[in-house]
Amino acid sequence: MFLYPISKAAGMSGISPYTLRYYEKIGLLPPPKRQEGGRRFYTETDIRFMMFLKSLKETGMSLEDVNEFIKDGCILEKINSDVKSSQLTPSINKRIEILTKHLTKMEIKKKELDEVISTARGKLDTYYSILNMETK
Structure with missing residues (x-):
């Protein structure tokens, strides 16, 4: 399983890192995996879910x-x-x-x-x- 840092996940999903953190804070996104001093990392499944959230918001x-x-x-x-x-x-x-x-x-x-x-x-x-x- 490949893990993506928040900057890469943001680029792949089209959602800014700030918004990803906000979605996590309000419970739209589950807490991400963390490595190296608490840095957020996301799976491809997480990113597909982010893209789904984005599509709902774009409407x-x-x-x-x-x-x-x-x-x-x-x-x-x-x-x-x-x-x-x-x-x-x-x-x-x-x-x-x-x-x-x-x-x-x-x-x-x-x-x-x-x-x-x-x-x-x-x-x-x-x-x-x-x-x-x-x-x-």
């Missing part, structure tokens, strides 16, 4: 919802370890609720962005028309 999901979403651990790992699906139902339902609520927020933001894009395109068309009239 605008709140840290509270991210924490709630990941609280019960990896559903796929539980399925692969022969946990009965009936035991996973509450966790899956919670994740469905979080994602549904978040998707609704993202769809509203997308609509707002589409309106801003349309306005910007209209302005560009106006400016190009003005320039074309000046060159004639």
Whole structure:
């Protein structure tokens, strides 16, 4: 198993070292392995999890919802370890609720962005028309 220092893990995950320490402090990330005077080191599994956290944050999901979403651990790992699906139902339902609520927020933001894009395109068309009239 290869271990990466925080600077390398930050580069690989796209999350700053400061944010990684913060996520660890608030419990989003489990405490990392430590070596040589307490320096943090991360596994490839840790880094994949960091990338997953980043993807949730990039969609605008709140840290509270991210924490709630990941609280019960990896559903796929539980399925692969022969946990009965009936035991996973509450966790899956919670994740469905979080994602549904978040998707609704993202769809509203997308609509707002589409309106801003349309306005910007209209302005560009106006400016190009003005320039074309000046060159004639």
